[in-house]
Amino acid sequence: QDSSDVKLSYGKKGFELATDDDNYKLQIQARFQFRYATPYDIDPVNHIQLMQPARQIAEINRARLKIGGNAYKPYLKYYFEYELKRGALLDFRVMFEKWDWLKFKVGQWKIEYTRERLISSGKQSLVDRSLINQYFTLDRQQGVTIYGNVGNHRLANFSYWAAVLTGSGRSATENPTNDLMYHARLQWNFCGKEMIMEGSDTEFHQKGIGAIALAGATYKGPYNLFSSNGGANIYNVPDSITPFYDVSQLNLETAYMKRGFAWQSETHLKIIDDQANNTTSNLAGTYFQAGYFFHQLFPKFPEKMEIAGRYTIFTPHIDTRDVIHNEYSLAVNYFFKNHLNKLTAEITRFEFDDPGFGVDGRYRFRVQWDISF
């Protein structure tokens, strides 16, 4: 704590200040994400949004300031992330990571429920997450979690997370009800090493790395949907009604990377019990995603270019399967400096089948430059 010598360096988390004993460390980094999209930038949720008039959108989509480090001891870590454009505090968390097998975290952060959400928006393989993520993510919550990695460096390697959260979403200042959110995740790292949370195998792992994970969550209260804006609802709710939902959800994930090839998938199920209206909704969704640096096969193919594709399907009512939303995406990434400086072009085809509207499709085109300083 007393004034002591400090060393300065620059690494992949930006500029870093650290005391000689490494007890105190501070890293600072900014990230900008520029995006062009047409005819719109959103992932449509219904026919009206799907068929909306075409527009050209050019904007700074994300402007982040990230400050992390440790204090008092190397294993007492902190991190906060600020969205400069919206003026929103996204992450604030303190981690106690003295032991690999038992770690603690308190604050607000992206809950470890889906790999796609966990992977930073700057480390995706496509321009952004899949169509289904908006329905199933728990996004950021406030609370505590216990986590760690156990086992050996062969087949028996597992990571676990168990969390108790207020379930009110990002920036909530209080819990609207006394009910809490519970979340657990078990991840089998079948290659003997904890799977990394990044899209695209920019590190060209010579030895494969992968995981199969099962995650679950249950919560009660006025929300059944979470985004970086906080708690919300899938369905329009009249002002006169205070909704109360009992939500349970499950996610089965796979992920694998080797020599420039990257794979990941998620299959989600979500049961929303609307206790105010005595109705139940069952939603399901799946995506499969793969990417490859074709230079590994064809030496003439640009070394830093990856082709990635994703197929997503969403069913808002799994009982009748009457409505189906499909998303087909293809993207080309050029990694100037891996995920820290990256250009992405993406084309997506949406195909929605809804008995009330018939079958409709639409192409969406996007270009994105994501750069960290």
Added chain:
Amino acid sequence: QDSSDVKLSYGKKGFELATDDDNYKLQIQARFQFRYATPYDIDPVNHIQLMQPARQIAEINRARLKIGGNAYKPYLKYYFEYELKRGALLDFRVMFEKWDWLKFKVGQWKIEYTRERLISSGKQSLVDRSLINQYFTLDRQQGVTIYGNVGNHRLANFSYWAAVLTGSGRSATENPTNDLMYHARLQWNFCGKEMIMEGSDTEFHQKGIGAIALAGATYKGPYNLFSSNGGANIYNVPDSITPFYDVSQLNLETAYMKRGFAWQSETHLKIIDDQANNTTSNLAGTYFQAGYFFHQLFPKFPEKMEIAGRYTIFTPHIDTRDVIHNEYSLAVNYFFKNHLNKLTAEITRFEFDDPGFGVDGRYRFRVQWDISF
């Protein structure tokens, strides 16, 4: 101003960058305050709030970014403090502190009116300030102040503050009326040294340090109450009325610290002359607070643990004394690294006596972790 050698260090104000001549200095520090409270977190102001339904509240209560330093000369100092969670600029001030006996400050900051408010929310002895602080604090204001410390190192040691302020509270962009706020404070440092603005004697002063202070303020305008949200009113005011108050208030303080023992008290009087309705309200309040590191007496008691207690009484109408609010608090502090990393558990008993509601009481329990990086 020209590019010159800069040294880097870590101290109790965080990481510090300073030019070799000390003419330029910048310190950066973050602070998080995590809090759990039940049945509520507020200091109730009436029976309805006192008896409200029980809730469990777990939240990040404060997330601050503090940047301070000096520029051009060592005595031209600046400081700003940003509340990350709410996106609010709390402090911005420039100080000219060339002479001990005559200093100047301009900007927005917490006016030196009450010791309890002045002490940072991270350096309190209990989880938060007393019940009466919300009624009497001037909180942050914009303006100028002249201050200093005069006298010798024995009995005759005095600190003074004299301020002219807009009286519009934090974040006001203009003065709603032409009336200003005037504030003065005289502090007798009877141990020959300027009293520090911290709760709990974490430094274990071997020689006692203490002060008796008298502070006064007067202001006119639409506000009679100030918080970190800016100007407000104690009473509900119908929209159809533009209130205009003439407020005068006085505060008598004591504070003392020695060998792990800390004492402080405040006695407030506030006269609100409501010129729109031609009525006058007289409010009074007092608190007494003491804390002790019992390890000083009993070596087996944990060295870094302090027990602190506070009694507070508030009378909204001193003429009739019909309504009385009492607050009894007891807290245990564990100082991992003095106030920079501290855990506090607190139990409070509120007892409200109001002819319209009778006598009612309620317990409140809170746990807080306050950590600076």
Added chain:
Amino acid sequence: QDSSDVKLSYGKKGFELATDDDNYKLQIQARFQFRYATPYDIDPVNHIQLMQPARQIAEINRARLKIGGNAYKPYLKYYFEYELKRGALLDFRVMFEKWDWLKFKVGQWKIEYTRERLISSGKQSLVDRSLINQYFTLDRQQGVTIYGNVGNHRLANFSYWAAVLTGSGRSATENPTNDLMYHARLQWNFCGKEMIMEGSDTEFHQKGIGAIALAGATYKGPYNLFSSNGGANIYNVPDSITPFYDVSQLNLETAYMKRGFAWQSETHLKIIDDQANNTTSNLAGTYFQAGYFFHQLFPKFPEKMEIAGRYTIFTPHIDTRDVIHNEYSLAVNYFFKNHLNKLTAEITRFEFDDPGFGVDGRYRFRVQWDISF
């Protein structure tokens, strides 16, 4: 990108961190602007604002945090500027400046349309910009620009800018229509060197430096006015009407500096074609501004003091010339440390001639302290 040695320095852009190879650099600086004004602080736009009741305004007018630098290569630069008081992200931009004659910029920034607006609010010669700037500035926009400097170091030296922008103003998250804003500027640096964007010749150029520039812009959409709050309208528009304007505007500028003398002028023309109401408005405005460090003539005059004056005239309808707004300003600057630490006192006389109100005048007095850390 790998951790490498970092050097630390302090310069006119604040504290600077840079890797040894200069590929990575980060500069951080804060700026506060304190202002006192009476009877008001605004530039009045009509008789009602001109004759409004007198008030005293003392406030922090600007509180900025500026972070700039480069990443990956010395010529890949970034910059962002945050307004702490309002919590608003003003600038975010990435520049590719490898070649002098061809540079690229993407993001949000103050468009290079008028010199007065381009000059930072901390580097003006008077307390703030002229009365006409609010009508003609394009302020900040989002988009891309190509720019550079070509020619020799004698007469034939030109700077150019060509930009395509969304035309939605600062902080817009989408373009309300598909129409874009186009902007071009050609600047003849007749002294053989690119003209600097600062008021007041604080550097005492021994060799003259100057420019004549012509700038134009055209845009369509719901806005005909831009400020640091984003897009707006000159005229009150009823809620029931969605306005749509086709705006064209031109600016002719001059600027010159030598041995403590500084000159600048702008002449603006703006044609607003209101397509919803089928009406056209033609606005014109001009200002002339000069400043001088009289110490250059009279050695007894304080060395760091400049006297500056400005005359501004605005005509909202150039066809009839029935309404005329005049502004006469005189200011005294004391530069403690050039524009980085500066005190300004200013007196302004407004004279408005409007057939509906007659001829009226008003004095405005302002004092300002602008300091960067």
